Amino acid sequence: MLAPTSNRDMDGEIAAKDKPLDKAGDDSSIRIVTENNKNPSGAEDTEANEVFKLNGQVNYRTMGWIKASIMFCKFQIAAGILSIPGSFHDLGAIPASILVFVWGGLSLYGALLMGQFRLNHASIHSVGDAGTLIGGKILGEVVAWMYFFSWVLPAGVTMLSVSIAFNTLSDHALCTMTFTAIAAVLCTIPALMPKFGQIGVLTWVGFVTLYISILIVVIAVSLQDRPAAAPTTGTYDLEFYLVNKPTFSVGLAASNLILTSYGGTTAYIPASSEMRDPKRYFNRAVYIALTITTLSYFILPLIVYKYCGQYVASPALASAGPLIKKIAYGIALPGLAITCTLFLHTCGKFIMVKLLRGTRHLQEKTWQHRLTWLCSVVSITIVAFVLATGVPFYSELLSVLVLFTTPNTISLPMLMWFYDNKHFKRKTTWYASVIHGIFLVAGLFFGIAGCIVSCLNINDLYKEGKAGAAFSCADNAV
Numbered sequence: 001m002l003a004p005t006s007n008r009d010m011d012g013e014i015a016a017k018d019k020p021l022d023k024a025g026d027d028s029s030i031r032i033v034t035e036n037n038k039n040p041s042g043a044e045d046t047e048a049n050e051v052f053k054l055n056g057q058v059n060y061r062t063m064g065w066i067k068a069s070i071m072f073c074k075f076q077i078a079a080g081i082l083s084i085p086g087s088f089h090d091l092g093a094i095p096a097s098i099l100v101f102v103w104g105g106l107s108l109y110g111a112l113l114m115g116q117f118r119l120n121h122a123s124i125h126s127v128g129d130a131g132t133l134i135g136g137k138i139l140g141e142v143v144a145w146m147y148f149f150s151w152v153l154p155a156g157v158t159m160l161s162v163s164i165a166f167n168t169l170s171d172h173a174l175c176t177m178t179f180t181a182i183a184a185v186l187c188t189i190p191a192l193m194p195k196f197g198q199i200g201v202l203t204w205v206g207f208v209t210l211y212i213s214i215l216i217v218v219i220a221v222s223l224q225d226r227p228a229a230a231p232t233t234g235t236y237d238l239e240f241y242l243v244n245k246p247t248f249s250v251g252l253a254a255s256n257l258i259l260t261s262y263g264g265t266t267a268y269i270p271a272s273s274e275m276r277d278p279k280r281y282f283n284r285a286v287y288i289a290l291t292i293t294t295l296s297y298f299i300l301p302l303i304v305y306k307y308c309g310q311y312v313a314s315p316a317l318a319s320a321g322p323l324i325k326k327i328a329y330g331i332a333l334p335g336l337a338i339t340c341t342l343f344l345h346t347c348g349k350f351i352m353v354k355l356l357r358g359t360r361h362l363q364e365k366t367w368q369h370r371l372t373w374l375c376s377v378v379s380i381t382i383v384a385f386v387l388a389t390g391v392p393f394y395s396e397l398l399s400v401l402v403l404f405t406t407p408n409t410i411s412l413p414m415l416m417w418f419y420d421n422k423h424f425k426r427k428t429t430w431y432a433s434v435i436h437g438i439f440l441v442a443g444l445f446f447g448i449a450g451c452i453v454s455c456l457n458i459n460d461l462y463k464e465g466k467a468g469a470a471f472s473c474a475d476n477a478v
Contacts, residue, residue, distance in 0.1 A: 100258055108294075152347055155340055155344050217317055268282075
C-alpha cells in the first residue's frame, strides 16, 4: 500500500485557496488554516482549528487510543459479520477470503488517508466537510447525505436484528412491530449520552458479547455431525466450494456484503474529533481495529461456511440449531443493541454539529443545545424504526448500503489524497496518481453497480413472494 502523504509544509499555500464553511455544512463554518492559525514557528496550530475545543464548557475530547480502538472495531464488527458466511458460499472459500483481505486493505488505507487529511485540516468534523473542502458545497452535501444514510440504514438493520433476537428468545411472544419499538427505545436512551467517550464504555460490552456469541456458533457448528438445517437422516450435499461459479449479479451482491461490512471507517473522522490527541492516537487505533476486523471476517465466517456449507443462515447466529441459536442471540442481544446505539449516536452527532456549528450552543449546555441533541437522536430513531419495520429482509438491506458506504469509504479518501498532493510534481507522485485514480473509479463502480444489482435482487424477492410484508407482526426469526 502507498503511505498517506502529509502536506503540512504546504498548508499555508493550500489554505489561501480554501473556502470557509457555513453552519449548514457549506463553506462558512469550517475555519481553515490561515496565517493567523499558525504558531510562531510557522507550523499549523491544529488546536485552533478543532471543531470541539479543549476549553469548551462541555469537553467532548475525552477518548484515548484504547477506547477509540474498541469503538472503531464496533463501528465495523456489527450486523455485517453475521451475513459474511453467506458470501463465502456464493463466491467460494478462496475468492471470498481474497476479497476480505483486498477490501480490508483498501479500507485500512482509506482510513489512514482520512486521518491524515483531518490532521491537515483539523476543522472538518465529517466526510461531508471534507467533500465541501475538496469540491465545494454541492459535493459536500452529496457526500454528507451519503454519510447520513450510510449510518441510518445500519441503525435500521441492527434494530431489525434486535427484534429478531427478541422473537428468537421468546418464541414470538409479541408482535414483531412491538419488539422493534422496544428495541428502538432501548437503543435510543443510551444514544442520548452526549459524548463518544461515554458510549465507549458500552462498546466494550457490545464488542465482547457479540464476539462471544459468534464464537459459540463457530464452536457449535464445528462439533455437530451435520448442519442443523440439513436433512436429519440420509445423505446430504454440503456444497462447500473452494471456488464457486455464481452469476454476475449473485457474485457482485456477495462481494457487496463483504465490502459494506467495512463501511464503518467513515465514522472515524467524527470520532477522532473527540480524541484527546488524534495525532498520536488515530493511526494506532485504526491499525488495531482493522487488523482485528479483517482477521475476524476471514477466520470466523470461513469456519462457519466449512461446516455449514449451503445450510448457513443469515444472520449466521441461527446456523447451529434452535438451542444454540437461543443461547447465541441471548448473549449477542446487548452487543446488537449497543451497536444500534452507536449508530444512532453517530447520526445524531452529525445532525447536531451541522445545525449548531459556529455557534456557542455547540459546546455550552444551553436549552438550544439540549433540544437540538434530543431532537436529532429521536428523529434518527424514528427513521431507523421505519426502515427496520418497513423493509422485511436482512441481507438485501445490507447490500443496498454499498451505494452509500463504498464511495465514501474507498473513493473519497482518494480525492483527499489528490487534494493534499495537488502541488507535487514529482514523477513518483504521477505514478501514485494513477493508482489512486484506479481506486477512486473502482469505489464508484462497486457502489453504483452493486446497488443496482441489490435492487434487482429485492425486486425478484417481491416477484417470488419471498420478501415478506412491511410493517408486519409476523415472526421474523430465522
